[in-house]
Amino acid sequence: MFDWLIVGAGFSGSVLAERLARGSGKRVLLIDKRRHIGGNAYDHYNDDGLLVHAYGPHIFHTSSKEVFDYLSQFTAWRPYQHRVLASVDGQLVPIPINLDTINRLYNLRLTSFELEAFFAERAEKVERVRTSEDAIVSKVGRELYEKFFRSYTRKQWGLDPSELDASVTAPIPVRTSRDDRYFTDTYQSMPLHGYTRMFERMLDHPNIKIMLGVDFREVERDIPHDRVIYTGPVDAYFDFCYGKLPYRSLEFRFETKSVEVFQPAPVVNHPNEHPYTRVTEFKYLTGQEHPKTSLVYEYPRAEGDPCYPIPRPENVELYRKYEALAAATPNVHFVGRLATYRYYNMDQVVAQALTLHAKLTGLPAAPTARAARPNPRAPASIPGIPGICGPT
Template structure:
């Protein structure tokens, strides 16, 4: 009945399903555990016509023209440049920390001195990881690095990951660098926009094809089974390819132990006011249990006298209790994942794709690009 089985209807699974169905004219079964498509990018309009991102804010940005062009088949865009503030010592300041931020937190004379030191040391518009800036031998830059580290990174990272910045992969802290420039946008990518009708509409159009059968509200283990090194669907051996986008440790029944993830407790509030904050997202690195507040009307503008905000409270991922969001990048977890990856190589018809299956952090554009690459190299090629 089917040539391919895809587990998961987020970006990884949906891109693969769309390509296989439209380009190869093959039959695809997409199995999704949740009662909706779109994975963590799922959004919906509430009773006040405000578009809500159910699993936290998703801001689209990319430097890849091929990714932009591909997704533009399924949506029109509203140009949007994300700007973020952080509450520091009772004042909202610009992040990523940049030359403008210097003048927001320090007296003008000191800010000017630090700006000159930074421009002597680094190129204009350079992005400097905080842990690299901390290695500076200049006493003024040491002071600045320690200030930024304590006020912006240390406590936010401790809440988000339950670790200090030095304990996690440097690629994580490098995602929000110190910016030696005056561009106060959170991202500097060429293409920055929000889908005009929301993300869910993208997935609906991707999966709307006669070659695609969608099973929602279905754990793949209800209809499929990995047994004796073979994959079974509805009790019969399945000899096609399986594209798995879920947790790799779950696929192999936690053979080498559970991989660690961080999760989020998400709390929505509907407020009787037109506007709550000046930008879509304000980070709270210190003094609060939550890490940030997002106001959705700033992402998808709509006129009414109410607004919806979202507070994010990081927590440990517990199987069956909450949602796995972020792989925990420690040497121990990487080593464990490598054992799963090596074991998975024994299954020639299983393709692992996505944040959970590959145990790595992907932005939306990254995973779309990765899925297109996998399609071209392994399937389409």
């Protein structure tokens, strides 16, 4: 008899399994239809011994000390600040757009103050920002919108930016400085030994039992349990009774090259000239030393594993119907990206899971962090990755 059946071994399910088992002494059965833990953050070594992210690049960043301290119990960190270049007009220039982007693209020597005027001259007045197109042209004008955003967005979403909610592009910063970091959060690091190792340590508790490659409905019927935490697609839980919630998916094509470094940045975006949206080189992310390097090319798809909820008003209305069903379902709690039909960053998912644990138990959301404890079954270091201390 289990106190909790948790469906999904990604961030949401794993954090709640750890908190309920270690923090509350509950017996937890954690299941996943995939044959690995870690959800989309799962990483592994490929045939050449290179550490790769199976479902595209996962860059950890947060401004939440609580989230960072909580995860620090299960991993040491490798300091890492993410940088991205975009292939535009035959050049590789920083994205988000900054001072260097404009000066290189237009062969100018603007200062930060002059760049503010440059953007102001080109920005189009929009009475009410409703679409993704509105959000960009009101900041930087139509020419930069066409160069950097329109084609990329159409590839990514299968829709023109004029058909998408402003929330897709509104958060994208435009900088007048030379800051070329993709994120500006307080904590920017990668798990020193990878995400999978972090999940293994998180779930290493006698009160947690894990079953992989299993169907929720079979386990729900056959294994006694009191309550459920569900992190899968909310429409699937209710057998798509109102229809399927629309998602965009991704196809990942991996390639290993016999060179130490292939491209000049961790990620290169391709807004225009290729069917893929971006190319990631994993060694930048992992810090691994290896004579070869591994890349992944991302091709957006209409079908496949659900990745990105499509932000359109009719989709939100459809989700509201499922949300009402979820709220009326006793002893089942819905948490995470798929269960709440929202795109969350990793730290936001962790925060949501910690908040739910506090609500369920009345205990503090997260314990005081301690140093990541050593795993006696793990090697002293990852082959090819130098021992780098985490941030102080």
